[in-house]
Amino acid sequence: MQIETTTLPGVLLLTPKRHGDARGFFSESWNRGVLEAAGVHLPEFVQDNHSFSTAVNTLRGLHFQSPPHAQGKLVRCGRGALFDVAVDIRKGSPTYGQGFGAELSFENGRQLWIPAGFLHGFVTRAPDTEICYKCTDYYAPECDGGVAWDSVGIDWQLTAEPVLSGKDAAAPALADFDSPFVYEAKA
Numbered sequence: 001m002q003i004e005t006t007t008l009p010g011v012l013l014l015t016p017k018r019h020g021d022a023r024g025f026f027s028e029s030w031n032r033g034v035l036e037a038a039g040v041h042l043p044e045f046v047q048d049n050h051s052f053s054t055a056v057n058t059l060r061g062l063h064f065q066s067p068p069h070a071q072g073k074l075v076r077c078g079r080g081a082l083f084d085v086a087v088d089i090r091k092g093s094p095t096y097g098q099g100f101g102a103e104l105s106f107e108n109g110r111q112l113w114i115p116a117g118f119l120h121g122f123v124t125r126a127p128d129t130e131i132c133y134k135c136t137d138y139y140a141p142e143c144d145g146g147v148a149w150d151s152v153g154i155d156w157q158l159t160a161e162p163v164l165s166g167k168d169a170a171a172p173a174l175a176d177f178d179s180p181f182v183y184e185a186k187a
């Protein structure tokens with residue numbers, strides 16, 4: 001398991017080992033013990049999500065669930081390729097409003113850990129792309145929220161107009177958004 005820090009403290013890039021042979025490869029896509037042995041403790045996961053996007057430039061985000069159902073997410077790409085983004089929305093955080101993006105693909109096998117207190121979104125880079133992610137809380141539609149994808153200073157490297165849901169097209173800009181998250185500095 002390769003573990004890399006990012007420009008956003010708390011957001012991690014994980015690359016599980018792949019055992020290749022003549023058939024293809026085998027990989028443990030999630031193993032708590034391996035991470036803990038490396039000093040990384042993630043919260044318990046209670047829900048796994050899987051979504052499929054047919055078109056390149058399909059953009060889902062930027063989403064969060066507010067407390068008491070805030071979610072941390074461990075994201076990977078099951079098929080195709082995507083650009084996955086986390087944005088810090090913890091009020092008072094030294095990195096408030098800053099984003100980090102990484103290419104996650106079937107080919108590279110990378111995963112992005114996004115703690116609660118961050119927006120999450122992604123854009124597909126290949127047709128028929130699947131995303132799979134583990135969540136630390138259950139879906140709670142009453143806590144569902146979003147921020148406009150084009151209001152956070154991320155270069156999404158789109159090659160055409162993004163394909164958006166109606167909800168995402170109507171999301172407020174970060175500048176007009178009152179975040180429910182507050183930064184808690186580690187002691």
Ligand SMILES: Cc1cn([C@H]2C[C@H](O)[C@@H](COP(=O)(O)OP(=O)(O)O[C@H]3O[C@@H](C)C(=O)[C@@H](O)[C@H]3O)O2)c(=O)[nH]c1=O
Pocket residue numbers: 049051060061063064073120121122138139165
């Ligand atoms: C997120 C979610 C949605 N749904 C339902 C609600 C709706 O009918 C349908 C599609 O929901 P959405 O349009 O919100 O799906 P989508 O735009 O793919 O939303 C997801 O985007 C990414 C970026 C995330 O980080 C996720 O947490 C989630 O917000 O699925 C669930 O049943 N459970 C869930 O956990």
